[in-house]
Amino acid sequence: MSDEQKRILKAQLWGIANLLRGKISADDYRDYILGFIFYKYLSEKQLLYANRLLEGEQVTDYKEVTDQETLEAIKEESLLKLGYFLEPKELFSVLAKKGNADTESESNYIIEDLQAVMNHIEQSTMGTESEEDFNALFEDLDLTSTKIGRTVGARNEVIVKILNHLDKIDFKLEDLEADVLGDAYEYLIAKFAAGAGKSAGEFYTPQQVSKILAKIVTTGKTKLKSVYDPTCGSGSLLLRVAREVEDVSEFYGQELNRTTYNLARMNMILHDIHFRKFDIQQEDTLENPQHLEKRFEAVVANPPFSAHWKGNTNPLNSTDERFSQYGRIAPKTKADYAFVQHMIHQLADNGIMATVLPHGVLFRGAAEGVIRKYLISELNYLDAVIGLPANIFYGTSIPTSILVFKKCRKVDDNIVFIDASGKDHFVKKGNQNELRDEDVENIINTYRNRETKDKYSYVATLAEIAQNDYNLNIPRYVDTFEEEEPIDLATVSTNLKQLDVDLQAVNKEIAGFCKELGIDTPF
Numbered sequence: 001m002s003d004e005q006k007r008i009l010k011a012q013l014w015g016i017a018n019l020l021r022g023k024i025s026a027d028d029y030r031d032y033i034l035g036f037i038f039y040k041y042l043s044e045k046q047l048l049y050a051n052r053l054l055e056g057e058q059v060t061d062y063k064e065v066t067d068q069e070t071l072e073a074i075k076e077e078s079l080l081k082l083g084y085f086l087e088p089k090e091l092f093s094v095l096a097k098k099g100n101a102d103t104e105s106e107s108n109y110i111i112e113d114l115q116a117v118m119n120h121i122e123q124s125t126m127g128t129e130s131e132e133d134f135n136a137l138f139e140d141l142d143l144t145s146t147k148i149g150r151t152v153g154a155r156n157e158v159i160v161k162i163l164n165h166l167d168k169i170d171f172k173l174e175d176l177e178a179d180v181l182g183d184a185y186e187y188l189i190a191k192f193a194a195g196a197g198k199s200a201g202e203f204y205t206p207q208q209v210s211k212i213l214a215k216i217v218t219t220g221k222t223k224l225k226s227v228y229d230p231t232c233g234s235g236s237l238l239l240r241v242a243r244e245v246e247d248v249s250e251f252y253g254q255e256l257n258r259t260t261y262n263l264a265r266m267n268m269i270l271h272d273i274h275f276r277k278f279d280i281q282q283e284d285t286l287e288n289p290q291h292l293e294k295r296f297e298a299v300v301a302n303p304p305f306s307a308h309w310k311g312n313t314n315p316l317n318s319t320d321e322r323f324s325q326y327g328r329i330a331p332k333t334k335a336d337y338a339f340v341q342h343m344i345h346q347l348a349d350n351g352i353m354a355t356v357l358p359h360g361v362l363f364r365g366a367a368e369g370v371i372r373k374y375l376i377s378e379l380n381y382l383d384a385v386i387g388l389p390a391n392i393f394y395g396t397s398i399p400t401s402i403l404v405f406k407k408c409r410k411v412d413d414n415i416v417f418i419d420a421s422g423k424d425h426f427v428k429k430g431n432q433n434e435l436r437d438e439d440v441e442n443i444i445n446t447y448r449n450r451e452t453k454d455k456y457s458y459v460a461t462l463a464e465i466a467q468n469d470y471n472l473n474i475p476r477y478v479d480t481f482e483e484e485e486p487i488d489l490a491t492v493s494t495n496l497k498q499l500d501v502d503l504q505a506v507n508k509e510i511a512g513f514c515k516e517l518g519i520d521t522p523f
Contacts, residue, residue, distance in 0.1 A: 006180060006183065006184070009169070009171075009180070009181070009184050010183075010184045010187045010188075012168075012169045013037065013169065013184050013185075013187075013188055014187070014188060014191060015165065016033050016162055016165050016166065017029065017033060017188075017191070017192075019161055019162070019165060020033075020158065020161075020162075023158075024147065024148055024158070025147075026192060028145075028147040028148065029148065030192045031140045031141060031259065031263075032141060032148065032158075032159075032162060033162060033188070034185070034188060034189070034192075034263065034266065035138060035140065035141040035266070036141075036159075036162050036163060036166060037166065037185065037188070037270075038266045038269070038270055039092055039117075039118070039121075039138075040092040040166050040167075040171065041171065041173075041181065041269075041270050042082075042084060042086065042121065042269075043086055043090075043091045043092035043093070044092070044171050044173050045082060045173060046062075046078060046082065046084075046085070046086040046091070047062055047063070047091060048173055048174055049077075049078060049081060049082060050062035050065075050074050050078070053073075053074055053077055054070075054074075057070075062074070062088055063088050063091065063093075063094070064088070065088055066088075071087065071088075075124070079124065079125070079128050079130070083125060083128070083129070083130030083133065083134065083269075083274075083275040084121050084124050084125055084130065084134055085121075085124040086117070086120075086121065086124075087120075090117045090120060090121075092163070092166070092167065093167060095110050095113060095114055095117065095163060096163040096164060096166070096167035097167075098110050098113065099156075099159070099160035099163050099164060100160075100164060108156070108160060109152075109156055110156065110159065110160065110163075111143045111144075111152065111155060111156050111159060114143060114159065115143050118138040118141060119138075121134065121137070121138070122134050122135060122136065122137060122138065129275065129276065130275040133265055133269070133275045133278070133280075134265075134275075136262070137262055137265060137266065138262075139258075139262065140258075140259050140262055143155065143159065181270065182239070182267075182270055182271035182272070185267065185270050185271075186207075186236060186239070186267070189204055189234050189236065189263070189267070190204060190206075190207065192204075193394045194394060194432075204233060204234055204236060204394065205233065205236055205237055205302040205356070205393075206392055206393060206394070206434075207236075207240075208392075208434065208435040208436075208437075208439075208440055209302070209356065209388070209392065209393070209402075209435070210236055210237050210240040211240060211440050212354075212386070212402060212435075212440055212443055212444065213237060213240070213241075213300045213302075213354040213355075213356070213402065214237070214240040214241040214243065214244045214300065215244055215440070215444045216352060216354040216384075216402075216404055216444065216447060217241060217298040217299065217300055217351075217352040217353065217354050218241060218244040218245050218298065218352075219352060219447075219448055221245060221297075222245055222246050223245055223246055223247045223248075223249075224241070224245050224247070224248045224249065224297050224298050225249050225250065225297045226248070226249060226250040226251075226252060226294070226296045226297050226298070226348075227241045227242070227248055227250075227251055227252070227296060227297070227298040227299070227300065228252040228253065228291065228294075228296035228298070228299050228300075228343075228346060229252075229253045229254075229299070229300050229301050230253070230254050230285040230289075230299075230301055230303070230339065230342060230343060230346070231254070231255065231256075231285060231301050231302065231303045231304065231339070232253030232254060232255050232264050232280065233255060233260055233263075233264065233302070234260060234263045234264050234267050235251075235253060235263075235264035235265075235267040235268050235280065236267070237300045237301070237302065238251050238253055238268070238278075238300070239267065239268070239271050239273075241298055241300060242271075242273075248277075249277070250277055250278070250279070251268065251273060251277060251278040251279070251280075252278070252279050252280075252291050252294065252296065253278075253279075253280045253281070254280070254281045254282070254283060254285045254289070254290050254291065255280065255281075255282055256282070256283070256284050256285070258282055261280065261281075261282040264280050265278075265280050268280065279291070285339070285342060286309050286310075286335060286338050286339070286342060287309070287310065287314075289322075289342065291346065292345075292346070294346065295346060295347065295348040295349075295351070296346055296347060296348055296351060297348050297350060297351045297352075298351060298352060298353075299343045299346060299347050299351060299352075299353035299354075299355075300353075300354055300355070301339065301343060301355040301356070302355070302356040303335070303336065303339040303355065303356075303357070304335075305336070305357070305358045305396065305398070305400075306333070306334045306335070306336060306358055306360065307334075307335040307336075308332060308333055308335065309330075309332060309335040309338055310332060311329050311330060311331055311332030311333075311335075311338075312329040312332065313332055317329050321345065322341050322342050322345040323338065323341050325374075326341065326370065326371045326374045326375075327370050327371075327374060328366075328367035328370040328371060329367060330367060330368065330371065331366070331367055331368065334360070334364075334368065336357050336358065336360070336361045336368075337361060337367075337368050337371045337372070339355070340355065340357070340361075340371075340375075340403070340405075341371070343355060343405075344375075344379075344381060344405060344407075347405065347407060348407075349407050349408050350408065351406070351407065352383075352404065352405075352406055353404070353405040353406070354402055354403070354404050354405075355402065355403055356388075356393075356400055356401070356402055357400065357401055357402075357403055358398060358400060358401070359387070359398070359399055359400065359401055359473075361401070361403070361472075362385065362401060362471070362472035362473050362474065363471045363472065363473040369470065372470055372472065373470040375405075376415075376462065376465060376470055377462075377466065377470065379407075380409065380412055380462070381405045381406060381407055381409070382403065382404070382405055382415055383404040383405060383406045383409055383415065383416070384402075384403070384404035384415060384416040384417070384418065384447050385401060385402075385403060385404075385415065385416070385417050385418070385472050385474060386401060386402040386403075386404070386417075386418045386420060386443060386447070387399065387401050387417075387418065387419045387420060387421045387474045387478075388400045388401060388402065388420055388421060388435075389420065389421045389422075389425065389426045389433045389435070390421070390433065391431075391432060391433045392426070392432060392433045392434065392435065394432075399421055401474070404447070411450060413461060413462055414450070414459050414460060414461050414462065415459075415460050415462070415465060416446070416447055416450050416457065416458075416459055416460075417457060417458045417459075417460055417472075417474055417477040417478050418443055418446055418447065418456065418457045418478070419455075419456060419457070419474050419475075419478040419480055420435075420439065420442070420443050420456075422455070422456075422480060425439050425442070425456075426439055442456075455478070455479065455480045456478065456480075457478060458477045458478045458479075460477045464477075507521075510522070
């Protein structure tokens with residue numbers, strides 16, 4: 001598929017949002033648009049697979065199959081291969097066609113039919129391997145919500161409009177690489193995030209930041225046994241890691257927000273990640289971790305900055321093997337280091353971990369200072385500190401940093417510091433700052449080569465860090481000070497004198513105008 005075709009597909013999908021703009025808020029219609037795209041994807045996937053099974057049979061078009069025995073055989077195979085099943089009458093195009101009905105003898109009311117299909121997709125998986133991955137997957141598509149229309153007719157009209165627009169778009173699943181539609185889906189998620197304000201940070205990490213994290217944790221590797229994100233949002237970070245290697249055997253994630261958790265599962269399936277290869281759970285990662293017995297080769301995360309958690313008010317945390325060895329518990333108003341400790345606990349000995357955190361973790365004292373010192377002086381896990389520009393995340397303008405950790409560091413006597421926050425290392429796009437591809441590559445190459453570059457990076461020895469009392473504030477290590485050009489005071493004096501002469505001339509001109517008008521001069 002050409003870049004132009006990809007661009008057209010993205011524009012077509014985003015066109016659905018434009019249909020509804022001004023009528024329904026973006027936060028309200030986001031889940032419906034993404035959900036219906038996902039339903040169309042499942043439908044087209046089912047149709048293609050069923051038609052493949054029907055090759056050589058008397059009836060070769062799945063839409064025309066009515067024989068119950070044939071349907072049962074297709075269902076059995078579909079549940080094994082796809083993880084779900086849709087009957088011919090439940091296909092997206094069939095419902096879209098009914099929504100187009102405009103004759104008096106035929107109703108275009110499809111809400112109840114559509115709800116029944118959503119329910120049946122989930123029910124078809126009950127008792128199978130994929131049940132957990134499809135359970136309550138469509139629960140955020142409330143077709144009775146007044147958010148999309150005050151009356152049943154108004155709601156039906158909105159839903160029909162979305163389905164009709166989608167029905168005109170050919171996903172070309174038989175011709176495309178799996179990531180093409182997935183990329184378009186990610187594009188939509190990013191577009192919604194750009195307009196979602198503070199809540200965007202709950203479900204989306206900007207693409208260029210995702211790319212940095214993914215490239216770091218795949219350094220020196222072509223395949224990964226597993227990748228894990230304890231605050232996975234829409235799953236975009238997990239999927240980005242997969243693009244940097246030939247294969248990822250297993251994807252694991254956990255997400256607190258129920259709506260975002262559903263979006264993550266949809267995103268994995270839509271990127272053609274088989275249901276047996278991913279395990280996304282919905283729970284509080286710090287209080288109720290779901291994968292605690294596992295160790296992962298790659299760990300990536302963009303946790304909520306300085307989130308509140310139970311901290312030392314929960315006596316179990318002081319004996320929890322994730323936190324107990326550090327001597328102090330992360331403060332209950334700042335869970336940043338609690339997330340770091342959790343991820344380190346889950347990191348395999350041969351693994352790499354990269355996480356986005358607020359700058360405060362680099363220098364704050366008290367309990368965080370104790371934990372930071374232990375990570376460096378006792379465990380020696382910290383591998384790199386990377387400063388990012390301000391205002392590159394949706395919903396917050398604060399500058400952020402990436403911390404990289406390894407349990408078995410080949411170069412274990414130093415830490416790389418990179419300051420990528422300078423004005424030459426990003427561009428401004430609208431209200432956001434954005435890293436360019438060359439900025440990302442500069443960060444990655446500097447990290448991998450462990451280079452010291454003037455006003456950009458510095459390889460600090462552990463002794464230097466100890467001398468700084470384990471304060472990791474980047475300006476302590478990377479000097480970005482720019483000397484101002486010397487000022488010629490004689491020239492400044494001459495310019496001031498000339499300004500005084502010019503001012504007297506202007507005052508004289510104004511006085512003349514005032515005299516003509518018969519008014520007093522203002523000076």
